Amino acid sequence: MADKVFIALQNNAEAQPIISAILADNPEAVLTESPGMVKIDCPTRLVVKRESVEAQLGREFNLQELHINLISLGGNLDEDDDEFVLSWQA
Amino acid sequence: MSIDLKTTSIEPLRRTFDHIADKLGGDKPATRYQEAVWGLQPAVNFHYRPTWDQRYALYDPSRTAIVMRDFDDLIDPRQYYYGTWTMQRGRQQDSQERNFEFVEKRGLLAMLDATWREKITRFVLPMRHVAWAANTNNASICAYGYGAPVTSAASMHMMDQLGVAQYLSRAGLILGDNDPILLDVAKAAWMTDVMWQPMRKLVETSMVTRDWFELFVLQNLVIDGMVHPLVFERFDARIIKHGGAVFSMLSEFMVDWYAESSRWVDAVVKTAAAESPANRAVLEAWLARWLPEASAALTPLADYAFDGEGAAVIAELAQALRARIARLDLSVQD
Numbered sequence: 001m002a003d004k005v006f007i008a009l010q011n012n013a014e015a016q017p018i019i020s021a022i023l024a025d026n027p028e029a030v031l032t033e034s035p036g037m038v039k040i041d042c043p044t045r046l047v048v049k050r051e052s053v054e055a056q057l058g059r060e061f062n063l064q065e066l067h068i069n070l071i072s073l074g075g076n077l078d079e080d081d082d083e084f085v086l087s088w089q090a
Numbered sequence: 091m092s093i094d095l096k097t098t099s100i101e102p103l104r105r106t107f108d109h110i111a112d113k114l115g116g117d118k119p120a121t122r123y124q125e126a127v128w129g130l131q132p133a134v135n136f137h138y139r140p141t142w143d144q145r146y147a148l149y150d151p152s153r154t155a156i157v158m159r160d161f162d163d164l165i166d167p168r169q170y171y172y173g174t175w176t177m178q179r180g181r182q183q184d185s186q187e188r189n190f191e192f193v194e195k196r197g198l199l200a201m202l203d204a205t206w207r208e209k210i211t212r213f214v215l216p217m218r219h220v221a222w223a224a225n226t227n228n229a230s231i232c233a234y235g236y237g238a239p240v241t242s243a244a245s246m247h248m249m250d251q252l253g254v255a256q257y258l259s260r261a262g263l264i265l266g267d268n269d270p271i272l273l274d275v276a277k278a279a280w281m282t283d284v285m286w287q288p289m290r291k292l293v294e295t296s297m298v299t300r301d302w303f304e305l306f307v308l309q310n311l312v313i314d315g316m317v318h319p320l321v322f323e324r325f326d327a328r329i330i331k332h333g334g335a336v337f338s339m340l341s342e343f344m345v346d347w348y349a350e351s352s353r354w355v356d357a358v359v360k361t362a363a364a365e366s367p368a369n370r371a372v373l374e375a376w377l378a379r380w381l382p383e384a385s386a387a388l389t390p391l392a393d394y395a396f397d398g399e400g401a402a403v404i405a406e407l408a409q410a411l412r413a414r415i416a417r418l419d420l421s422v423q424d
Contacts (some may be wrong), residue, residue: 013121013122017121018274034099035097035099035100036099041296056252057169058123058166058167058168058169059168059169059178076420
């Protein structure tokens with residue numbers, strides 16, 4: 001269990017492109033929908049790529065905008081301008 | 091007493107409208123953009139043909155030589171519908187407004203020397219007539235086009251072009267210290283100056299182009315694809331070298347807008363070309379016809395703006411446009 005990472009986002013129109021981008025970039029990700037939120041679990045590593053979100057969204061996207069719809073996350077976070085990566089670093 | 095809080099998960103019966111689900115290939119969450127444009131085109135229950143042109147139905151996909159299985163495929167990568175578009179333009183208008191105020195308050199345009207004032211008056215200001223024609227042309231694309239994704243985006247493009255024309259007019263007013271005389275001079279140049287006549291002829295020809303997709307290619311890809319880099323990149327770079335950085339402040343919107351709207355223009359043309367070899371051939375024939383015409387029409391203007399080096403500048407711009415067209419998987423013969 002400890003090697004599993006997750007991200008939970010509000011389930012709204014704004015988060016939809018981010019959710020689609022995550023699911024496309026992380027083939028092992030598992031989506032669980034709850035009322036008002038979605039939780040995405042992924043073994044070992046989960047990445048949110050700016051480029052993929054931009055492709056879904058059709059405009060420039062600053063990864064910091066992710067925080068507006070972010071509920072919770074599990075894992076060590078490594079964030080730069082292009083990628084937002086969750087993993088458990090030993 | 092203890093209270094147990096429980097959540098009940100209610101599975102939605104449907105995630106989107108049936109016609110959107112058909113297009114998406116399943117009942118998946120759709121974006122607001124998709125729900126705003128797909129299936130919006132009126133297609134049935136028109137009993138009579140319009141009296142003004144009985145060859146076609148009121149909304150008729152055969153008004154263009156381009157054939158699409160589904161015109162709803164011509165989507166806008168910017169995903170603009172009324173809400174997203176107005177918010178984006180509102181922000182840009184605010185920042186452009188501040189630029190105008192800044193320039194006006196400090197009288198920055200007054201510092202330009204006479205040569206460059208003259209060049210702006212005779213070369214840049216008449217471009218507002220070109221932008222106005224682009225406005226009318228996109229209204230025509232919207233009126234005669236088929237499929238809400240492309241016609242709605244064309245109507246926003248129409249308003250954007252009106253904005254470009256208005257910003258140019260305002261630059262002219264500031265340059266003339268709120269006296270519209272320079273706009274009259276620019277209008278006279280547009281109507282009578284020899285160097286403007288080939289461009290005016292091309293613009294007026296575009297306004298009577300009946301095939302809306304051909305007009306799209308001519309106006310939005312070819313004319314804009316030459317005019318915007320010429321005026322707002324090349325001429326801009328030149329005037330900055332001569333102490334005219336203020337010009338960039340007045341044309342900031344045009345630069346951002348051109349980069350942004352090019353993505354839409356490219357996506358529409360690329361999708362139409364990828365649809366069938368027949369479409370590709372039609373598009374290539376249009377480009378082969380209009381690209382040389384646009385180059386020829388702009389050369390005398392570029393000659394004036396770049397002191398006789400117009401042909402070289404236009405050749406470079408045409409080359410750049412060819413490279414852009416090549417990225418759409420189309421080729422144009424030299």
